[in-house]
Amino acid sequence: MKRGIRMNRNPKGCSNIGGTAAAKLEYCRNRALELFAFYGYRPFSPAELQLVENVWDKISPARAGRLIALTSPFGEPCVLRGDLTLSAVTYLASHFQDEERPLRLSYADRIFSAPKSPKHNLEENQVGVELIGWEGAGADAEVISLLLRVLDELSIASTVVLGDMSVISKIFAKLPGNAGKVLTDALQDGSYTSYNNILGDINIPDNDKKLLSALPQLKGSVSVINDAMKMLGDPSILMPLKNLCDSLAKLGFEKRIRIDLGFIRDLGYYSGPIFNVYSEKSGSLLGGGGRYDGLLAKIGMDGEAAGFALNLKELADCCDGSLPSPQLMVWCGNSDPSDCLLYADELHRSGVSFELSWHRDKDESMRIAGLRKYKWWIDFADKRIFSLDSGESRNIDSFDMGALSC
């Protein structure tokens, strides 16, 4: 820290991202949005604030309790955007006619919520897509394959874990009273102890109890679906999940798929296939998503919707790629700025990335270039280019700039 410079402290839970981390984050963001655009997803940039009335009853109480509330300068009760899916759906509902569906949206933005221990971050950078209002069966496979393809683009080895909320709903629907609700809560809390205790108190036939008791353990490779089908009275409830896995297998993703039939996502609006995706290298959760037809219903729309969000910081941590950094520094200290800027345009047209240096002192400019790990430094006034590794120099005109193009 330099003496005399007052350091700016960020609010607890917020952080600035700079340097290599920012370059990697931007790289992941750009590659993802580029790929989404190829698949017909149009960028969407939602408002930073959401009205409380549009959010509160659409998500689970646990999630709603973590929203960061504030009053806008116009006196409206708001929350800092805690969920991008919700923004996308309300945007669709209010801006598009039924016949304009399906709508494919992509986004890269921040969400805000009170952190859950042991984390401390109030904000998270996400990139993702929403496919809203389709007619047909391929959309779940489209969304999950797009998720895996974007991770392939970023060279991040990953595993996707699939569950299905509709299977759980159908199995629990037969239970008496509010047993289904409390069992769902226990699974969502990850408390298999509570789940088994509750199950022990429910009066149901032994066969049903055996199935329910096995449910949290039905995890592993795709073959788990067949095991579960044998246990179910009505195996057809697993057919949509099985078909989805078959589609993904045909796309070459079979080895990257895991099944977890006791899996519940905590946002409270998922109603079909759901998924989490993990980095194979670090084991960290990269993101997730799923089908949320129920959310459309909550805002009075018929139809189906699915999407996913990936945590950009996690992607950046797992990704080796980065935005290209400038390859050379052009020292313009003794030259007419307009001549230098014309030369800069020429470099740009040749696809060479660069940084201009207006420092008066030539040696200091070269020293800074070395500190920034540039390989080349140009003295524009003398029209010479220097290798900062070997110290050799030559005339700019005899140097092949094409070799440096991005």
Add this chain to the structure above:
Amino acid sequence: MLTFALPTGRSLDGCIELLEGAGLPVNNLKNAGRNLVIEEDGFRYLLAKPLDVPVMTYYGAADLALAGSDVICEAEIPLVELLDTGRSKCVMAIAGPQKAAQKFSGNICKLMGLRVATKYTHVAEKTFSDWGVQIKILKLNGSVELAPALGLSDCIFDIVQTGSTLRANGLVVIREVMPVSLRLIAGSGAVQTNWGSMASTVEAIKKFVNK
């Protein structure tokens, strides 16, 4: 290799007994000395402070772990609780001198502003808050039973096993809050992606505790 996080301190012997009963290799673990990482026959054991076990598990440093339910509740970390082993049983309780006990027997309003000494600040706060009572918490890291005698608190919020430490300090159990026992836990990521390699170990421990 399956990595297991275990709490050091008084629960460790119970953990070793449990793992041995389930057929896991524990010879090196029994003679760990000052080692904090012990490997034997396809298992790695990490020995950590009880309160650190949930964090290590959450971040994937361990596939499985044994931790007291008191510590799990206090950590407030989302984990998968696979099994209640029923071992190392005790209760989380409010304890204090007779004078404090009388306050609890009357209207709940009498408890407002109660000074509570504890190392379980989150659980204590949540417990009283669920009753609609605001309290003043004094965070202590050990010898919590001293606080009422020193005039630092009206009561304590702590785990009670035999009650002998309470009696020795002139305190009585005023209200039991929740049962505590050793739980088998895992990170949700490990459970979702690595279940195949941990399922047989979980099953072996389950079989042993249900014997």
